[in-house]
Each structure stands twice: as structure tokens, then as C-alpha cells.
Amino acid sequence: MTSPIAAVSLTDPIEDLADKLGESFGEYGFAVVQDHGIDQDLIAKAEELSRAFFALPEDVKRSYFIQGGGGARGYTPFKTEVAKGYDKKDLKEFWHIGRTLPEGDPLSGYMAPNVWPDEVDGFRETFETLYAEFEKAGAKILSALAVHLGLAPDWFNATVEKGNSVMRLLHYPPIENADGAVRAAPHGDINTITLLLGAEEAGLELLSKQGEWIPVQPPKGALAVNIGDMLSRLTNDKLRSTIHQVRNPEGERAKHSRYSMPFFLHFRPDFLIETLPSCIDDEHPDQYPDSLTAHDFLAIRLKEIGLM
Template sequence: MSAQQNSPIASVSLTEPMDQLADKLGRSFEEYGFAIVADHGIDPALIERAEQMSKAFFELPEDAKRAYFVTGGGGARGYTPFKTEVAKGYEKKDLKEFWHIGRTLAAGHPLEAYMQPNVWPNEVEGFRETFEALFAAFDEAGRRILTAIAIHLDLAPDWFDATVKDGNSVMRLLHYPPIDNADGAVRAAPHGDINTITLLLGAEEAGLELLSRQGEWIPVQPPKNALAVNIGDMLSRLTNDRLRSTIHQVRNPTGEAALRSRYSMPFFLHFRPDFVIETLPGCINAAHPDQYPDSLTAHDFLAIRLKEIGLM
């Protein structure tokens, strides 16, 4: 186990009784916006295969990777080059490059216009099959976590099922190269996630931190193959900030760690593009009036945020 076992962030198993799981996750998400989730059902062999393929892609020559950059695509699919994304409110671009895989919809699907087709690299054999399987496994783990969240919010256990069915979720393969001259930039500047919930693999190496209510940076360092799960802005807005979308960062390492790459795989689980985000009545009371009286669709919310971080 990592040092995370001494953390105030909840560490849970998805095999726990649902009422117990809902209570632990809910309290951790309300206070910290994060939790560590083990026994999530994603095959360790699949994770290992995906990690190897991610590294193989990022080791390709720069011109080979850039061949998969989708001009005007907002970074939704394929490759996004090093120092492209910038955290909201920051000028220095993050020290990372990444690859995005989205949901594959059947031709003629009602939501087809909202989701670009996936791009697959020819250079890494088995890439598509591996990451389509991992996408589906992330999707299922996320659904189970949302069931626990629904119970915590006194909603029907399946309340979120329809809101995320065929949602615009994105799996990101992340590479933070060795740090040569940061010039004031960091691997991932302090930011909140846009989406509903994020499920992250590969955070066992030190560097990921969340900002507490007291203004302290708390390390988030799960055991290998466990998930770091956090609340995104869409769910925070839906719950009137009862569940917190917490500012977090990936700080630059020092010493020998700065000389090696860091890899991770976050799954940004999204609502359906046509889902209307409007504050849940159960999250509004005299002490907590509605902070978001104006509703908007998940697609419109995403478009606003992608512009803020430099991807559109």
C-alpha cells in the first residue's frame, strides 16, 4: 500500500455493501471531492497492456505522433501535442502531451453529431482493441460509482444511468516528459475537471495533489491499479456544490524523478450532450440557496470550458 492509507481521503472497495460504499464515498466527495477506489473490476492484465501501448505510442517520433493531430477538433480525438493545454486562469501551458479516445457510436445514432469519430494509430498493434475494452471497463466502473453517489443524494439508485447513457466520455492517455527547462510551467497547473466524475489510473507516483478547504495541498497517491476518483464541475453544479469539484494539480518532481516520464490514464465520464444540468431540488435549502439558477446542456457547458483551456 502507498502512503495514501494515512490520508483523510476515503479509500473504498467497490465490493463493499452499497449503503456503506455510498456513505463513505459521499462524505469524502463532499469534503475533499476525491476518493480512492479499489476492486473496481478493471482487469489488471488489461491495465498493464494499455500502459505498455500508451508508452509505445508516446515513444514514436514527433512527426509520427503529429500525424494524428486533428486540426480544429478541439483535442477531442487523437493526439494533442506537448504544451497545448492551459489551465483556466493560467498563462503557462502544461508540460504534457496526450491522446484522446471517445465513445464509438453506430452510424445514424441521435448523438452522432456531438461526437467525433475515433482516430487509431497504425504503429501500435492491438491499440484499438485494447483501448475500446478499457473504455468499456471504465464506463462500467463509473456507472457503479454513480449508483453509490445517487444513493448518497437520496435519489433512485439508477438515477444517473439515463444521464450518462451514450455520454460524451473521453479516455485520455497522458505523458508528462522528463523535465528539462520548466520555465515556470508545471506538469498540470491547478485546475478543476469539466466533466461528471473522473476515474484515474496511474497516480501511484507522487505528484497529484488536491487543494483542501483549508488551503492545504493533500497528496493523492493510490496503490497500483487502484483508481483516484474525483468530482467534476458538471456534477458539482448539478448538486449545488454539495459534491465538490476540487482544484488539483500535478506538481513537478525534483531530483531523479524529474529525469523520467510520468504516465497516467484518466477517464473523464460525461453526461449525455443533451442532458440539461439544472440544480437538484434536494440540494437546495435555506442554508444553501441555488447557486446555479440558469440551466444549460452538458454540451454547452463543455464548449464553454474547452475554450477556457485553449482546446477550442
């Protein structure tokens, strides 16, 4: 079965990207992005170090859990996060890396300093480099989306400068006594756009407008990219934040771990999310008349998913 989700190359002309991405994000909220510019050797190194961290003893990992930190930095233990509207906690553990701000930066009150595990050599250098590369790829995608929305190609630059973006290292352990829980229950992402590495293995699915679950399974090394709730709100749902899940594997695959690395690209904390006038008309009245900052939106949602 051929996937209906658009597959694009970031080397394509921006007009082509704008059309293909805009159409796919409008219908499905997802697209597959190849030739994204992130070095494959860097990706391989990051995957190796992620596995090394999650293989550490439980007490060592938990020493990097920050009480009251909302999961923003460091380690979040297995079965902590819960999807909005669900009571069973997801079958996953993860590590968060955020932006490193210079000392005294005015936005430092919104972004906690990073923590780094001493037990994994090269961890900080590798993931700070990967964070920067994710940002570059994300900027190209946002530029194409700006063109699709009839905005200047650089319109999003100021909105995400020093954005509260987070890179998540994810580990879904082998399935044991799931008791009705799943690796990631159906949910929408909070942020602007998500760039995901490591979705080659079956399990990631999006919910279509028709109520059907559609597999999202990009080629190895490619990105699965989806719209987050903040951008959906900004565009009056012209670009859709789609419900998606990671279902539990069956048979032999249930005995194996799954690893992935999503980059949650965020607006800057003080960016005011108010519906773009170009996305409002008689057929599409403003669904979000109340504006709010990206920081306030994030705080509301973190409470809903059990991280605050």
C-alpha cells in the first residue's frame, strides 16, 4: 500500500516544497522529509549514545530526574507521561535536551539549564550538535510553510529565535504486562512542528479525517514531520495537528525495545499565538479568538499530560 502522506526532499525548490508540504499537512498533519541535511554519521552516533544511556542502571538514570521540573530537562522515568484524556501511563522513558542560553539571557527564566550524564562519553557534544542541525532543518520546513500561507519566506524566523525547543531521546522497553497501556496513547503534539528520527519500525500511526489509522513509516534516516497544536492554532487549523499514536508491537517484536528521537520545535516563549488573518474567512471563522503566549500554552498542556 502506497502511503498518502507526501514525501519531499528539502533540496526541492521552495515553491514545490510549499505546495507539497502544505497539502499534506492540511490533509494529514504529517509529511516525510528526505535530504534534510542532518549528517547520517551524526545520527548514528546519537542513536548509539541514546541506547547507552538507557542501558544504564535504573538508579543511575533516576539520579538525573528533576523533581518539579516538568520533564523539561534530564530524565523522565518509565510510565510517567500520560496522554491527554487517558488514565493509563505511556510505556516509555525519555531524556530531554533543551536550548543552552548564555548566562543572563532574558529568556533564561523560561528555560532551565541542561543536565548531562557523566556516564556516557561524548553525550553533550553529540546532542548539542544534533540539536543545532534539527533547528536548521526545521527552519527550512517553516520557510516553505510560510510561502504556503502567503507569508514572506523568513516570516517564522523571529517567532522561533531562541524558541523553547526540546529534543527527546525516547526508549520504549520490551512489552511486559501492558495491562491496557500502550507505548504512546493517541495524542497531539503541543509545539510548532515535530521532526522525528527513528520512525522506521512499524508502530507510529496518524488518525485521518475519516477516522482511519494510517501508518507513518519513513525510510531509514528520513524525518517524519508533523504539525503541533501551536501552529495548528496559529493557522486556524489550516495546517492540522493530527492525533497520532505508537501502538504496541505483537509477536516477536514485542520482546524488543524501540528507540526514536523527536525534536519538538517551539515558538519563543513570549511569542503571542493569535490567529493569522489570512487563515480566517467566511467559510473558516476564527476558532481561537483568545490569544495567548507560547509559554502559557505550553504550561497548560504540560499539566494535562502529567508532567507538571
